Amino acid sequence: MTRPGKQPFAAGLGLRLALMVILALLPLGLLSLGQTRNLVEQSAEAHILGAMGETAQAALPEVLQIREAQSMARGLAQVLGQPGGMALCQALVDTAAAAAPAVAVVAFIPASGRIDCASQAGARGIVSGPEFDSLIAANQPQIRIVTEDRLIGQPVLQATHPVSATDPAADGHTAGYVSVTLPQRALGTARLEGTSENGDALLALTTFDEGGEVLTSTLGREAAATALPEAVPLVSLAGAGRRSFFGVSPEGERRLYTVVPIAEGLYLLGTWRGEGHDGLLQSAGMPYLFPALMWLAGLAVALYGAERLVLRHLRLLSRAMRGFVFGSRGSAPELVLDDPPAEIASLAETYQTLIDTILRDEAELENLLRQKAELLREVHHRTGNSLQLIASILRMHRRETTDPAMQQLIDALHDRVISLSRVHLGLYRIAGRADVAMDGLLAEVIAKVSAAQVRGPCGARRPAIRAEMVPMTLTAQQAVPLAMLVGEMLAAFPAEESGPGISLGLALEEGNMAVLTLTGSAAALPTLGGTGVEAPSVIATRLIRSFVAQLDGEMTVTETETETEAGTGAESLIEARVRFRIRLAAPEAAQDAAQTETAA
Numbered sequence: 240m241t242r243p244g245k246q247p248f249a250a251g252l253g254l255r256l257a258l259m260v261i262l263a264l265l266p267l268g269l270l271s272l273g274q275t276r277n278l279v280e281q282s283a284e285a286h287i288l289g290a291m292g293e294t295a296q297a298a299l300p301e302v303l304q305i306r307e308a309q310s311m312a313r314g315l316a317q318v319l320g321q322p323g324g325m326a327l328c329q330a331l332v333d334t335a336a337a338a339a340p341a342v343a344v345v346a347f348i349p350a351s352g353r354i355d356c357a358s359q360a361g362a363r364g365i366v367s368g369p370e371f372d373s374l375i376a377a378n379q380p381q382i383r384i385v386t387e388d389r390l391i392g393q394p395v396l397q398a399t400h401p402v403s404a405t406d407p408a409a410d411g412h413t414a415g416y417v418s419v420t421l422p423q424r425a426l427g428t429a430r431l432e433g434t435s436e437n438g439d440a441l442l443a444l445t446t447f448d449e450g451g452e453v454l455t456s457t458l459g460r461e462a463a464a465t466a467l468p469e470a471v472p473l474v475s476l477a478g479a480g481r482r483s484f485f486g487v488s489p490e491g492e493r494r495l496y497t498v499v500p501i502a503e504g505l506y507l508l509g510t511w512r513g514e515g516h517d518g519l520l521q522s523a524g525m526p527y528l529f530p531a532l533m534w535l536a537g538l539a540v541a542l543y544g545a546e547r548l549v550l551r552h553l554r555l556l557s558r559a560m561r562g563f564v565f566g567s568r569g570s571a572p573e574l575v576l577d578d579p580p581a582e583i584a585s586l587a588e589t590y591q592t593l594i595d596t597i598l599r600d601e602a603e604l605e606n607l608l609r610q611k612a613e614l615l616r617e618v619h620h621r622t623g624n625s626l627q628l629i630a631s632i633l634r635m636h637r638r639e640t641t642d643p644a645m646q647q648l649i650d651a652l653h654d655r656v657i658s659l660s661r662v663h664l665g666l667y668r669i670a671g672r673a674d675v676a677m678d679g680l681l682a683e684v685i686a687k688v689s690a691a692q693v694r695g696p697c698g699a700r701r702p703a704i705r706a707e708m709v710p711m712t713l714t715a716q717q718a719v720p721l722a723m724l725v726g727e728m729l730a731a732f733p734a735e736e737s738g739p740g741i742s743l744g745l746a747l748e749e750g751n752m753a754v755l756t757l758t759g760s761a762a763a764l765p766t767l768g769g770t771g772v773e774a775p776s777v778i779a780t781r782l783i784r785s786f787v788a789q790l791d792g793e794m795t796v797t798e799t800e801t802e803t804e805a806g807t808g809a810e811s812l813i814e815a816r817v818r819f820r821i822r823l824a825a826p827e828a829a830q831d832a833a834q835t836e837t838a839a
Contacts, residue, residue, distance in 0.1 A: 260537040294497040294509030308398035308419040316400040328356035349415035619667040626660035651775035658726030675718035678708040708745035724786035731766035761811035792819030
């Protein structure tokens with residue numbers, strides 16, 4: 240029996256109960272999470288839409304000024320296109336510039352490129368270049384971004400409108416166009432305060448064109464880069480209409496960016512603090528704590544309930560069981576539980592009754608085994624004494640007979656009976672044991688057989704027995720037939736005054752195999768080899784084969800020729816080998832041994 244190992248925490252009853260509670264609360268938790276998520280998404284969307292609306296509101300002055308400039312350019316173009324309108328050009332541009340203080344320059348640029356009609360004298364001169372040619376060829380109203388105006392020296396926005404030629408020979412060609420120029424101060428005034436209800440959340444307003452070039456900024460063109468999103472080029476934001484997104488500023492802070500088109504090719508970028516939305520997430524994240532706390536509370540209640548009602552009692556019960564199974568049963572403490580549930584109390588009572596019954600039954604079994612061992616010892620003792628008595632009777636019969644054949648038969652029977660008697664007397668001391676040390680038992684059997692047969696009934700001295708055995712432990716089921724086999728095989732060698740002697744070996748091989756080897760005079764070949772025809776030899780052969788069969792082994796006998804120790808010639812020897820598998824100990828070993836002895 241192996242001692243049970245420590246069970247993992249995941250296999251515990253408390254954790255499993257907690258998981259069941261969590262699964263029971265899972266639908267309610269998922270519903271709460273879904274509602275909370277919808278609330279957070281709606282709040283975030285409202286926040287973003289509010290920021291976009293405030294950005295559009297902040298761009299309203301620029302949009303109105305641009306539209307005013309476009310209307311001014313269109314009205315002037317219509318007047319100048321009338322017959323005689325060119326004569327009034329200077330007066331018209333001066334009046335228009337005076338009526339709109341935010342306008343920097345109002346001018347009429349003819350197709351020839353020579354400006355003579357402008358609200359400022361510095362704007363007059365000759366204009367040429369690809370931009371001028373494309374403007375004349377377009378022949379349609381436009382909004383142009385001029386990054387560096389030659390008169391103002393800063394980025395400006397020009398609203399242009401073509402003036403049709405009044406000369407019929409012009410065939411509808413453009414006579415020129417009216418240009419209304421708005422300077423940077425009109426597009427990027429510092430109106431940061433008051434642009435929204437949450438004014439501290441708006442950091443900057445930046446205008447840029449389709450090419451992604453910054454035109455104006457409430458922070459100034461030099462610091463405008465700090466208000467732009469990191470890793471998001473402005474050119475990718477142009478032409479996408481209104482949009483909002485979260486990004487990271489060059490300083491690594493989270494920002495909300497909104498893009499609003501304010502004119503064709505002109506866009507306004509609003510930079511907002513990201514803390515407002517983060518705070519919203521933090522406040523909206525509070526409902527997420529409710530299902531989490533609910534699950535944690537369910538887990539804690541389940542663990543506490545399992546520990547209080549079940550686990551602590553089961554630990555005491557398990558500790559008592561392990562102490563009873565693996566510890567000293569005589570000193571096993573009484574199981575005492577503190578206010579257990581009725582089911583566990585009934586289980587503890589049943590366990591207490593069970594161990595009392597087991598202890599009582601074990602005591603009875605020990606008494607039975609002790610009695611059985613004593614009876615078995617007595618059987619071996621009486622059997623050995625009876626066999627010795629039979630041997631004495633056989634000796635008496637031998638002294639009374641004068642027939643040599645009968646004397647030889649009685650001698651063989653006497654030797655066999657003496658061998659069996661010594662085996663039983665050896666088993667007398669080990670009766671009741673499950674395992675038997677075979678090297679010691681066989682050595683004792685050999686010694687007693689040698690002592691009893693130093694001189695046989697015929698007066699011939701038995702040859703010496705040399706034994707070489709490794710320590711080996713067998714069950715009584717195999718020890719008894721092996722001991723009897725050795726005694727019977729030793730009796731097979733005849734009495735000789737001189738001879739090679741007898742060698743006995745017991746060794747182990749791989750695969751839990753054992754080998755018994757007996758070497759001696761070839762005179763024992765009829766008995767060991769099964770070629771004898773006389774009654775003693777045939778009986779001995781049958782007994783030897785029976786013992787080998789009880790061992791589930793195999794026996795081989797070989798004959799060899801070898802030189803004598805004195806060097807006088809060759810002598811014949813035989814080697815008997817019995818190979819068998821060692822069996823594991825079994826509770827019925829003593830009973831099987833008794834059955835083996837009875838069969839023998």
